[in-house]
Amino acid sequence: MTGTSAKPAVTPLLEELLARIAADVPGALGAAVSVHPRGGPWSTAATYGPDTAFVPAQLNGFDGPVPAAGRTGAPTVTADVFADDRWPALTLSGLREQHPGFAADWPRVRGVAALPVTWDSEGRLVLSVTLARPATEETVNVLRRYERLAAMALVVAEAARPDRTEQMLDLVQSRAALEEAKGIVIALRRCDPDEAWSTLRRASQECNVKVRELAVALVELLAGAPAPQPDGDRTITPRPAARRAAEQLLRALEGR
Structure with a gap:
């Protein structure tokens, strides 16, 4: 590169x-x-x-x-x-x-x-x-x-760049979901942010799902309600595979 x-x-x-x-x-x-x-x-x-x-x-x-x-x-x-x-x-x-x-x-x-x-x-x-x-x-x-x-x-x-506004809004939304999911991993595993990110990334790769979808699915699974998100095309909607991955990850984090 x-x-x-x-x-x-x-x-x-x-x-x-x-x-x-x-x-x-x-x-x-x-x-x-x-x-x-x-x-x-x-x-x-x-x-x-x-x-x-x-x-x-x-x-x-x-x-x-x-x-x-x-x-x-x-x-x-x-x-x-x-x-x-x-x-x-x-x-x-x-x-x-x-x-x-x-x-x-x-x-x-x-x-x-x-x-x-x-x-x-x-x-x-x-x-x-x-x-x-x-x-x-x-x-x-x-x-x-x-x-x-x-x-x-x-x-x-x-x-500030007109051609990047939509992309950056997507980036901000993804970042917010990841920070919430990392917080969950940190609390349950008692680890640092780098290890929490590695845990999310590894789970997404093993289950072949996008890490941002896994993050939203994990937050929604723990909260028992949809994660707060903007309406429209920028909403991150986890697919069934991401929700299954979130369930597996939560079980592993809780030692079940």
């Missing part, structure tokens, strides 16, 4: 959020939000500082922690990105050659942390930060404090 640096609609809200993240992470040089749709091209939604060039470079051939997080769905951390053998093509000399406008910044870059935020089965966004010092798990913990804000800011930015 190849990436692109073409941006969706970028609002001051996204850019201000990235500036806040950079200010909150000790040693931060830049930050970015990138979009990783399943089966589609990667793109940057907003960038700050040298990440204006650094993240698109990773998405367009150099590889690196940002696309790795997008591919795997797991947080990716490196203490020294140019010495990390996971991405041999991502070199200081290569960046200097292809992005000379940031030549003064590249020698300062060391650590990178990238946190994937899953919307639904259709893709992810990745919130990332570049540092002048090693990145650690604590860096990821700081990013986690902003993941929901980043997701919602991206929705606002995309909704």
Whole structure:
């Protein structure tokens, strides 16, 4: 899969959020939000500082922690990105050659942390930060404090595009159903949000149903009533297979 640096609609809200993240992470040089749709091209939604060039470079051939997080769905951390053998093509000399406008910044870059935020089965966004010092798990913990804000800011930015309004409304509705279902899994399994998402995703794959349908079916099964949803074409209506999958999942979660 190849990436692109073409941006969706970028609002001051996204850019201000990235500036806040950079200010909150000790040693931060830049930050970015990138979009990783399943089966589609990667793109940057907003960038700050040298990440204006650094993240698109990773998405367009150099590889690196940002696309790795997008591919795997797991947080990716490196203490020294140019010495990390996971991405041999991502070199200081290569960046200097292809992005000379940031030549003064590249020698300062060391650590990178990238946190994937899953919307639904259709893709992810990745919130990332570049540092002048090693990145650690604590860096990821700081990013986690902003993941929901980043997701919602991206929705606002995309909704400003007339050609994307309907798609983003669908995305918001899917996200709401998934958050409710994840809350159910967290409560019953006493697990963290990442494990809850993995549980939902695994159940949807094993039963061959869409994860958003499974999420709505699970919420409705536990509530004993239809989940609150908008009328019209955006209503998520679980098929019988999704309702059976929700019943199986609930039994497993309750240990029956």
